[in-house]
Amino acid sequence: MKRFLLIIVLVAFACPAGAEMYRWVDEKGTVHFTDDPSTIPERYRPDAETRKGPRETTPPGARGKSTTSPLSQPPPKTSEPQGFDVPLLRSSQLMFVEVLLNGRVKRNFIVDSGASYTLIDRGTARDLGITIDEYTPFIPVATVSDVILTPLVTLKSIQVGQAEVENVDALIYTMPSEKEGLLGNSFLGKFRVVLDSVNGKMTLHPVKGSPSPDRPGxxxxxxxxxxxxxxxxxxxxxxxxxxxxxxxxxxxxxxxxxxxxxxxxxxxxxxxxxxxxxxxxxxxxx
CATH class of the missing domain: 1.10.287 (Helix Hairpins)
Structure with a gap:
């Protein structure tokens, strides 16, 4: 495995969907993630944020009893837009989904709603005809041992099943262990994500509904x-x-x-x- 791994990739590798993570920022502005709060330096703990992966559901008839009381579940929103069901592929603790990039390049991406950005590897960037030049913005990303500047590009579109989002921010990086990419919140943030590992599917409910006084736009x-x-x-x-x-x-x-x-x-x-x-x-x- 390559020496340098993106922290956001490590989050996906280390934790199944729904696992609790902690996010903190040091004095240099570097963002860190961990699933062990004791590893956060004491002076940063008051400002550390708790993050969770997408909610995973257990359908009726599945074995085992739910550990969560039905009374603790929020009532369903009757006005919520219809969701898009997408098949999932599971490997160990990782969930993958097929994505269509810019309407022409298909890849299998890790699903991780805890990642701020979608990631594409350099080979995929070449296949999409993306070039990096002196005008390309770069943003800092923490790796295992360093902070590196990583190119930020905008994809024309990402389609997952019947769900499509245009103008999606993505980072270009050499993915570890031949992974092709990661589907992060630059796409998933447009949806309420429900993972159903028993039936091997992900449902994407668009967060955009009908405009109203309490939902402008x-x-x-x-x-x-x-x-x-x-x-x-x-x-x-x-x-x-x-x-x-x-x-x-x-x-x-x-x-x-x-x-x-x-x-x-x-x-x-x-x-x-x-x-x-x-x-x-x-x-x-x-």
Whole structure:
């Protein structure tokens, strides 16, 4: 196995869907993940975030009794859009799904809703005709032993079964152990994900519904707030990294980070315009 593995890939390898993970950020802006809270340095523990993978269901008739009381389950939303059922392939603790990239390249990707981004390997990037140049934004990614700058690209579309999302952010990286890619929240975040390992399927319920006073643009407060929080966080991390590279006079890295800052600032501007048109309250955008 290759020496350097992406932390977000390690999360998928180490934990089955639904496992509890902890996310923390050090003083350099590096994001870390662990399933053991005792490994988090004490000064970072108060700000550590708990994260869980997609919910896994047990269908009626499955063996064993549920450990969760039915009363603790939230009532189903009657207005929720119809979901898309997608076959799953399981290998050990990993779940894979077939994806169609840009309408022409098929791959089997690991499913991991705990990963912020979708990952594609370099061979897939070549097959898609993606090139990396001086204008490509790079973002910092923590590996086992280092922090590296990784190219960020936008795929025209990703289709999983009948579910399709356009303009999906993805990171290009050499995947470990011949894995072809990872389906992360840049795609899965557009859906409520339900995994049914007994029947070997994943159901994707679109989070966008009909616009209403409490769902401007068809999205609820959590979706809008999460999107703005994500963009503000990335811009903050990149600005800190920019300062570090300026001190080191690391011109190549500085150029890549500046490209990333411009990219996320443009994204933030686009989302501000969308939010204004949809009538999203300003306190949802902080």
């Amino acid at each position: 068809g999205y609820d407060r959590d979706y809008w707030a999460g999107r703005f929080r994500f963009l503000h966080y990335n811009i903050g991390v990149l600005r800190k990294l920019k300062t570090s590279y300026e001190r080191k006079d690391a011109r190549t890295e500085l150029n890549r980070v500046n490209n990333a800052i411009r990219y996320f600032e443009n994204q933030l501007g686009d989302w501000e315009r969308k939010a204004s048109l949809a009538g999203v309250p300003h306190n949802w955008r902080e």
